[in-house]
Amino acid sequence: MNPIALILFFPLLGFAVNGILGSKLPKNVASWLGTLMVLMSFIVTLGYLNQIASDVENSIKWNAYTFLNIDGLLFKASFALDRLSIWMTLIITGIGTLIHLYSISYMDHDKNPAKFFAYLNFFIFNMLLLVLGSNFLMMFFGWEGVGLCSYLLIGFWYQNPSYGHAARKAFVMNRIGDLGLLLGMFLIIKNYGSLEYADVLPAIAQGNGGTVLLTSIGILLFIGAMGKSAQIPLFTWLPDAMAGPTPVSALIHAATMVTAGIYLVIRCQALYSLAPMAQELILWIGLATAFIGALIGLRQNDIKKVLAYSTVSQLGFMFVALGVGAYTTALFHVTTHAFFKALLFLGAGSVIHGVHERQDISVMGGLKSKMPITYVTFLIGTLAISGFPLLSGFFSKDEILANVFHHNIFAYIVLVFSALLTATYMFRLLFLTFHGTFRGSDYSLSDVHESNWKMTVPLIVLAVLSVFGGLLNLPHYIMHSGGLLSNWLNPTFLIFENPIHAEMSTEIVLISIAIGVFLFGLIYSRNQYITKGLHPESPQSGMGNVLKNKFYFDEFYDKAIVKPIEFLGDILFSLFDTLLLYGATFSVHPILRFVGQLNRKIQNGNIEYYLIYMVGAIALLLGLNLLLA
């Protein structure tokens, strides 16, 4: 059996079994089954790593089914396991397995964990469709599928209406982006006559298509990426998506789904290389997102919200990397971010679990003594994201900064400042949660407990990966032949420009700045929250308030977009629906009744009338017969 089919089959099977039989299975069986399925996919993928690694051109293809054949334009369900997709698959299934394992314990007390695992498996399936698809169609299929799963999982505890709203918001915002994606795909179909990567991308690389066309397609595809990967202006769904269970946040909104947009841009590298304006757009939007996300995260008091804005900001970093043409760097940051953000989210989930479902850091503090493993792993995650030297985040972030430096100084400065903010708010989170004095009022420190092995083992694994993840793409000044990922991915690019290697002196300056940023964040936060012992801020006015209220983005959207649309809907409803539809439908009955009443009068029981009708009818029939015969 084709390995791709196998990889796709396991999560789908898990979804089917858990979905249909889930409620009848014991909780344990359903949970472990789901986890096992993802693990199987991971193992199969690993098995073929060697084959893909042996040659750049090697790839495993699978042409499953042809949906439509319209005059030569084929809509196929075809997949390809090449270097980019196998990398993404390993991330998805590897981290997916860890998160599934974590969820077994996390969702243990829920009344229907089987449904959860069914949805999770379905999500993995769709995400794999997305990355394994060898044409835009399957990518889109998976794109929509993960959007659906995101909706299902965010609103998993739908009994709370605000969770349902959050799910809906995520889906709708996603769809706004999808419009751009679809338009881009339509342009591709029209101009290249195919949706296959293997047809379109080489054609683009060979110069088929003017700059205007390529820029348009690029921008449209990026709009889709904006929705999926939470860039400004379509990012407000991500913090609200924290309504879902924490494993969902970890898997979908940190490690995998939100990286789909980045995957798309990397896949279309040939296109973006030839459309510099589109790249510029990506750069500036990514920059804005990185900056604003970091700012908002500085004044949030919900653990998960801080991490959510951190994700938004880090995604901005990745898009900045894409915007300066450093595609491999972006993928590198995707990988390391997956490691430490998943770690951080799972750690947050462990904390939430340990303090009995509280998420506000105002009522936490001093937890490190009670939750040592969680504390240590969370610390490692924080260090990684803040850029502690030699950890994974350090290398990936530094590479981005270096690439941006060579492109645009202003962007570099803003990005460095964003990195500074990142370090600051992350350490703020760490210190307020784990250090200091315990601030809980309606529960006591002795109630706090560490989580069991199913939750701590993934934490430990991810912590190790966060520490050593940097090995995946060591910079050229350490490894002269180039990092592993660079050598892995760069040859697959159709239009490749050799990266600019700065001089060693510039590199040292940049590294120093990075380390300095990290130290500033650490020391400043330590000062604020440990030495001075400040409590988490609840600013009532000024800039702090603005940050706390997330720059009033949601309120603005509500007033500017949502309310007008609702108003328009009301008008149209009262105009068209009420008048025309209801009017037409409900007037049928009175009309029929009226006609019936008229007819009733004929039957008055009077023979004379009947006789006249009869004679009239006979005359009519005979006459018609005469005329027509």
Place this chain on the structure above:
Amino acid sequence: MLSIFHSLEISHYIYLSTVLFSIGLFGVLFRRNAIILLMCIELMLNAVNLLLAAFTEYMGDKQANGQMFVFFIMVVAAAEAAVGLAIIVMVYRNTRKTDVSFLDQLKDS
């Protein structure tokens, strides 16, 4: 006997019969007295009889099929008149009227 009337054609009898039929029909539709109604029906039947007899003559039918038909029509008319009148008498007994417009019970309330 008709041989003396060379100019008499079938069309004349057809017209006559049709006119008689229409007059009878008019009577059926117009009169309210049930007995008169039955009489007008008899008139209609007779018009038809006339036509049938005319056709046997003009077709030179040795078997006189038309006249046989007339014969049976008369039979049926007689029987029908008898039964019809019996019904009218019954109705009169119950309603003290022979007006057909009072027989309108079979209607939508």
Place this chain on the structure above:
Amino acid sequence: MDVFSNLPLPFLILSFLTILGALYVVTSKNPVHSVLALILTFFTISAHYVLLNAQFLAIVNLMVYAGAIMVLFLFVLMLLNLNKESEPIKSNLWGFAAAISAGLLLLVLTAAFQTSGIAVMKANAEGIGLVKNLGRVLMTEYLVPFELTGILFVSAMVGAVLLGKRDKNDSVKSEETL
């Protein structure tokens, strides 16, 4: 209608009388007058039968129709004491409606005849309407219907008698002669 130009006089007079009688039947206010007019009409129709070589039918018409059935009608009329016609006058509108309907049918039938183009047949066989001929045909060709008419009459008689029977639930007082 050029067919009317060469009509023989007897036919014209007879037809005239027939139609006149029929008209009086349907328009008379007095029901007894209607009956008498109908009897006259039957007489004229019998004359037509004679003209048409249907002698037997002429006599039977007189005997059965004018003699028996009309007498029956008259009898019932007298029984119900309908001498003075108290029939309420129908509205003119109704008259119009009835006339139009009947006229419509007349029109259609006439038009049908016009378009049909019946061939003029003139062969007339003497003696087809005599008793001997008719009797032979009746007893050979139409034997079964002939016997069936017997049954028909029996059932009609039984029906008439049954219907005319008075039963105890009648609303009429017993002194009434009905």
